[in-house]
Amino acid sequence: MSTDQAATRTSGPEPLGEVRSDLAHQARATWVVTRRELLRFRSDRARMASMLLQPLLFIFVMGVGLGTIVDTGGDLSFQTFLFPGVLATSVLFTAAFAGVSLVWDREFGFLREMMVAPISRASIICGKCLGGAIVATGQSLVLLALVGTVGIPYDPVLLLQLTGCLFLGSLFLTALGVLLSTRITTIQGAMPMLQLLITPMMFLSGSLFPLGGLPVWLSVVTRLNPLTYVVQPMRHLVLQHLDLSAAEQARLLPALTWAGWEVPVGVQLLTVAVITAGLVGLAARLFASTE
């Protein structure tokens, strides 16, 4: 090694990366982490198949099966009523598991590759959340494509609105999974914890039954469940597009109230958005404080 090749701060070549504003750099880093999630999903055929199968079982087996004994009391089939709930349930599992994949990244060492890169920890968290949410939403689109089979019209606006709701729900659930992963560092610990959280969330979100006429305790718990505010707007959107009498609408989709105040759909969605932002922020904070 000759001296004239000496690496010094001024005479040596600068690192290849472009100098960008910090925000642009972090946004780019977030997108890089996001894209990895998408690439991983694409290469994982088994996960793709299993995640698609589960909601199909819900809608066709459970929907049809229960439909024979459950009378919705009107023209609406139970399958149609169930459909928005099944959509939400489908992202519930995929998104939460995508969030917990941070634990797998840690266990398999890859997390370290991200932790030592010249990017902020917050952008790793944001990337994981965004990536998981996109994957989960993408998976649920397959189910969404089947709306016609349960008598819901293929209305582009409706489909777009439902996709938006699904994305918001996915983001919320991925963030929840990521938040868990910042504190629970083993897969053995994370999986039961996740089940413990998401199974009650699914049953207590009104995905399987209308939220009217419930015992007080159940009605309180459902209102505390953030997923409720994803399921109810989606059911609202779907029922709006069906020819139902006002009375039937009110029966199937009783107004969601907070201490007597009828919560508008927009506020419901906003609630989920705020909670999601809180979860992402908390996860980023906890993640940054680990060495």
Next chain:
Amino acid sequence: MSDGVREPAIEVVGLTKSYPGGDAPVEAVRGIDLRVEAGQTYGFLGPNGAGKSTTIEMLCTIRNPTSGTARVAGFDVVRERTEVRRRIGLVFQQQTLDQQLTAEQNLRFHADLYGLPRAEADRRIGEVLEMVALADRRADTVLRFSGGMKRRLEIARGLVHAPKVLFLDEPTIGLDPQTRAAIWDYLHDLRRRTEITVFVTTHYMDEAEHCDRIGIMDHGEIVVEGTPEALKSGIGTDRIALRTDDDELAIARIRERLGVEAGVHEGQVTLAVPDGASVVPRLFTELDVHIRSVTVTRPSLDDVFLTYTGRTIRDSEGARAGAGRVMTR
């Protein structure tokens, strides 16, 4: 630096790290000083639990020092963390590839994380894959790679962003001898072609011979530091073995002229001297005995390690196997 003085690639002053312990804090690193010149290959050795990993993690900005300062590639590891990170490449003991992705996707991800422009990334990825002889496997999923291939890919990845300092923590652990040799070939090739500084920990003493300088750490302190040659000659004696026509006379002459007591072992005149290589010419000029052959056996780095740590490196390797370590944080 603007005055043309070569700035060291790594400069550590009074670095300490302690962890909260039961009664008193556990001091993993107890105030070490270290200087690695740019372009050097520095071997960092020590028994398990000596504080090597903690030190390397502080240099790589993964952990914050309790006190002291460390500058890597000209930047402070605490205050200018991002600048340091942009300039270092890391290869960990534990595998850190995404096995679901292909070799190229792993490298691409890395290039993106480090903010390389697309064209630059394409060029660098091609170069590093070529260097570690994985160019024909670039589209294969890492899951299908052997241990040696994964390791080579990790080294390639550590180089994608053209770092000034490459940190390798036990890069050859668990690999077969051919792969180990191949990895050192890549590292030598790298040093020939670039001005990169390499900071490497290893458990294989024969590999430490590849380094320009070596530091041995024990109980959180650097116990000795220097070139492999200096360390080996520093611990004492070389052994010289001679085949002569008249062993009796040779022994007498050695006693007279060199003041050293020689003996006959296995049919050879043997003697112990501090610097064997410098004694050999004197043997030829000052012994009026015909010498048929001379061999000089130098102390090995194993001897050096044993002298300074009281253990052989293999003793500490045994301890390692039992210790389940959590690497990622």
